[in-house]
Amino acid sequence: MFELTEDQLQVREMVREFAKSEIAPVAAKLDEDSTFPIENVKKMAELGLFGLPFPENYGGSEMDTVTFSLVIEELAKVCASHSITVGAHISLGTAPIAMFGSDEQKEKYLPSLCSGEYLGAFGLTEPNAGSDSGGTQTTAVPDGNNYIINGSKIFITNAAYSGTIIVTAVTDKTKGKKGINAFILERGMKGLEIAKKEEKMGWRASDTRALSFDNIVVPKENLLGDSGQGFVQFMKILDGGRIGVAALSLGIAEAAYEAAKNYSKERQQFGKPISSFQAIAFMLADMAMEIEAGRHLMLNASRLKDAGKPFATEAAMAKLYCSELAMRTTTKAIQIHGGYGYIKEYPVERYFRDAKICEIGEGTSEIQRIVISRSILKD
Ligand SMILES: Cc1cc2nc3c(=O)[nH]c(=O)nc-3n(C[C@H](O)[C@H](O)[C@H](O)COP(=O)(O)OP(=O)(O)OC[C@H]3O[C@@H](n4cnc5c(N)ncnc54)[C@H](O)[C@@H]3O)c2cc1C
Incomplete structure (x- = not known):
């Protein structure tokens, strides 16, 4: 059911490679110095990431929401800041013009936004x-x-x-x-x-x-x-943005899980790798299961949006589940690393700090629960 197309796999692979070669070497330093990744933003513009879902006649690539989500997830696996820079530009800064703008506004603004000449x-x-x-x-x-x-x-x-x-x-x-x-x-x-x-x-x-x-x-x-449409417009914009935050959260969770899994196989205590202790292995099992569940929610919301079907409740569910899953997973990842998890030399403390805002931005967890409960109780 959740098979990806050749095109989706290809874009994911391209972004995965880019993140590994260009973002991974600088992510920790940019975080430490609180520096905006301007050089990588230019490179991501060359890859066409800033125009990903927008019409070709304005310089976009007309790719679907699933592809957008995969891109956001891949970037977040390596650096959440790169991921939100692209995610906010697409979902919040540019989508409103593509969705609600006049032809004149689209012609005036979309080409420069799609090319990444400037951000939205x-x-x-x-x-x-x-x-x-x-x-x-x-x-x-x-x-x-x-x-x-x-x-x-x-x-x-x-x-x-x-x-x-x-x-x-x-x-x-x-x-x-x-x-x-x-x-x-x-x-x-x-x-x-x-x-x-x-x-x-x-x-x-x-x-x-x-x-x-x-x-x-x-x-x-x-x-x-x-x-008079401003309020309705931004509610719709936030629905789409929540899929992006779900994908970003999922990427952080996956990074934390992979780091914890690898560490647990290397770290020896009591003469054995700590992964051989059931307490650690069960934590990893829960992390893997929740990531799988989160991926289904995120892809389901993306596919509903692509199919032109209502997706607001599913997007809120995906955002809520994935952001809370990112917090749980990064917390466990630090626990599995023991004291080293608390030290900046290991990336899990960055993942933990990057995960928290996912429960707050684009509607807090409490607001997502309001959206979901209103939807399920309405009839
Ligand atoms: C790093 C970062 C990036 C951001 N980027 C953007 C951006 O690009 N554009 C933008 O417009 N905003 C942005 N935001 C803002 C973000 O969306 C808000 O912080 C968020 O929506 C919460 O609003 P608030 O901070 O005012 O919290 P408040 O609304 O004051 O909430 C405080 C607490 O009260 C709870 N609460 C509030 N109302 C209810 C209720 N009815 N029922 C139950 N609990 C409730 C909240 O869940 C929360 O726990 C960003 C925030 C951060 C930190």
Whole structure:
């Protein structure tokens, strides 16, 4: 049922090789120094990763969601920061324009986003509107042929390297969620301030920053889609993004599992490899089983999306299960490494730090449980 096509296998192999040769040698250092992998971003652009699912006439490769998920998973096996840089660019920064943009907007922005000339970012979260993203306080006031945008966003991935940032803002307070719209901001617009890079626990090489908007004049043609659709648009965007976070989480879990398995066969205590102790072998068995289950959930959500069927509940399930599985697996991987697992010389402590945010970003675990429970209880 879950057989991959020749094309999907080929892309996975290409990215696996790239990650091994170009990312693995620098991943630990980039994490330590909290440095954005600009050189590798250029190389990933040459591989065509930034335009992966988008139409060929805008410079994309029109590949399916399964292929996208495999790419995100392979990158995350080696470095979660590389993976989220590509994942956020595709799911959050570029997909809104591909899904809801006018022909003019697509022609203007998609080619540079697909080629990786610049990255895409998505600004939804605000200091006072996180899980409750409908509570956005940023405003966009109509003014002739423009909107004047004021407010702020926090934790925005790829912000400093983006050419476009999709932001949500309230245009009409009286209409509630229907008064929220999304706008395309361009790099360099007057009044757009991008703050310094956040110092994070994990995803340290990924670029995360706050934004502030001081009377930005945005032409009306930068409104994304029909007026009043902003809230519905970003709910749909997040559904797709959750498949990406599931794949990223799975990649981290697999990396931790492989490291722990190899270590358990080498490390000797009481005159035997520790893998010969049932306590360790059972931990590895649980890790392998959960990764297998997570892969099925992730691929199922990807395939439903590719088939044009409803996939929001399945995407939430995949994201919730895989992110919590990444936390459990990385915790066990450190346990299997004993004291060495706590030391930076071994990669499992990085995997552990990189896994935690997967339970928070693109909707916390609590929000995923709300999405799933609402869906299963609705009839
Ligand atoms: C590294 C990083 C990258 C990010 N990238 C982006 C990005 O590119 N674009 C973007 O817009 N945002 C981004 N975010 C923001 C991220 O999506 C939010 O942090 C997340 O949605 C949670 O919002 P919050 O931090 O305000 O937490 P809060 O919403 O304040 O939640 C705090 C706690 O309360 C719980 N909670 C809240 N509401 C409920 C409820 N109704 N029922 C039960 N529990 C509840 C939450 O689950 C959580 O445990 C990023 C965050 C980080 C850390």
